[in-house]
Every structure is written in C-alpha cells, then in structure tokens.
Amino acid sequence: MQLKNNKLIYFASGIIFSMLLLFILSFDSSKSSISENSNEKFPQNYKVISPYIPEQLDFCGERVPLENIDVSERIEREFVVQTYYHSASILYLKRMNRWFPVIEEILRTKGVPDDFKYLALAESGLENIVSPAGALGFWQFMSYNGPKYGLIINSEVDERYNIEKSTYAACDYILEAKEKFGTWTLAAASYNKGLNGIENQLERQKATNYFNLVLNQETSRYIPRILALKYVMENPQFYGFDIKEDQLYEPYDTYKEKLDTSVTHLADYAKLRGINYKTLKIFNPWLRDNFLTNKNNKTYFVKLPKKGTFEIIPD
Secondary structure (H helix, E strand, C coil), rough: CHHHHHHHHHHHHHEEEEEHHHHHHEEEEHHHHHCCCHHHHHHHHHHHHHHCCCCCCCCEECCCCCCCHHHHHHHHHHHHHHHCCCCHHHHHHHHHHHHHHHHHHHHHHHHHHHHHHHHEEEEEEEECECCCCCCCCCCCCCCCCHHHHHHCCCCCCCCHHHHHHHHHHHHHHHHHHHHHHHHHHHHHHHHHHHHHHHHHHHHHHHHHHCHHCCHHHHHHHHHHHHHHHHHHEEEEHHHHCCCCCHHCCCCCCCEEEEECCCCHHHHHHHHHCCCCHHHHHHHHECCCCCCECCCCCCCCEEEEEEECCCCCCCC
C-alpha cells in the first residue's frame, strides 16, 4: 500500500512538473514573439531618450560655460525641446534651405557672425509672423524701432516684411549692441531684452557676463535656445531628423524691377508682368495695400519670379 502511494505521488509530481515546464516555455515563446515584432510596435526603432549635449559649445566664438550646473541644465532644456518639437523642427530645416543663403550673404557683408542667422530662426521660424506684442517679420522689429534702423513703415509699405531690408536693419542693431556691451552674446540677448533692459540688469547685478545674469524666463532661455537650434539644425540626422534634400524648400529664383512711381492698382501691375496679385504679394509681402501712392517718389525694388520658375494658378 505504501509503495502504491509513493508511485501515485511520483506520478502526480511528474504531471505538475511537466505542466510547469510547458508554462515556462510558452511564456518564453511569448516574450520572443514580442521581441521579434518590436519593430511593428515601435516603427523605425524609435526611442525617446535624453538628447546628446556637446561637451563644448560656443556662440560666435564665445565659450559657453557648461561646467556651471545652471547653464548646463538650461542648455539641456532647449536641446530637449528642439529634438522633440518635431513639426517645428522639420519646417525649420525646410525653410532654412530657402532663406539662410539670403541672410548669410548680408551677415557676411555687414561683418556680423554667421551664428546670428539662428537668432532669426529663433525669433520667427523664418516666417513673416506678427507677435502678440506687434513685432513683425523674420527679425521681429517693433514699429517704433524699425525706422531707427532705416526701415520704412506706413500703411502702404512695411519693410519689416522685406527679408533683405530687415536683415540689414538687424545687422545695424547687432553691431550697435556689440559696441555697447562688448560681447556677441550680450548683443544677442539685448535683441530680446532691449538695449536698455540688458544695460539696466548689468548695472543692477554688477555683472558683465550673460550667463551670470538673473533674467526673465524668455531672455534666460533665449541664448540657450539659439545654441540648441544651431547644433540640432546643423546635425539633424544625429537627432533623428531624416529630411531628404529634395524635400527642402528651394530658394526663389527672382529678378528685381525698379519702382519709383505710384501704382493705381497692384493687381493690374502684376497682370502686366504675367503674374497675379497673390504672387506679387508672396514675393513682396512688404507691399501692404493693393495700391502704392508713393507721394515722395521713393525708389523701391519689386521682386518678380523668373519665367517658368513659379507656377501661376489660372483663373
């Protein structure tokens, strides 16, 4: 009887062991299946990680003190934003191909460091936007500040919307600020805070370095944001952006026509040149109405697309 009982115990134990083994094998197989199908669950092997921060950064050749904890964390914040703000970053990359050549040439002519093209990118995303405060254009000039730097602003013409004119104006501001504060970094910060704003804070805090200043959040993030834009946009594939060359926006192919008289209706003016009013405004957003009285006979230069380079929608 005892032997029979032992056999039953051994038999039951064997069954339990076999069931346990089958369960383990089934679980491992399930894990293996999930692993094999991981690319279906996570397309392109996408991972959300803390982005790489270079060990050294500079703005216009001026070293960024990354050894300071506050500075390094402020920089990291902007790298995270630019890396994962996908929609904006993709559009930035596309627009840069169209507009950076225009800006770079003017910066070079005026003796302003090339890094300042990323200030324009930070200001407007390379669009003729209007800020809540009323700043306009790629370089976000206010109406009271534009004329000081040579921009014509009235109900018919607003040269804040003129990429060339506004870039020259921005260069004049930047050079003035560099002369006043001694560094390109403070000159850039003053573009956000204003000349008086930065001067007051330097005196109030008895400091001479942007990274030593206690500033409002927008200006505190301003230079780190420009630096993050610069590095991510110059190394897009390293940060996961795979934008093909043929997906970038091509520069406009245009010629200029002198305009020093009045125009009764810009739609008629455009039609005589083989385009329509909308196309004229795309290339000349600084024309703010559908006519130009030009009472003082000022000389303007209107951009027009070269024949065959810009498809006009027929009416």
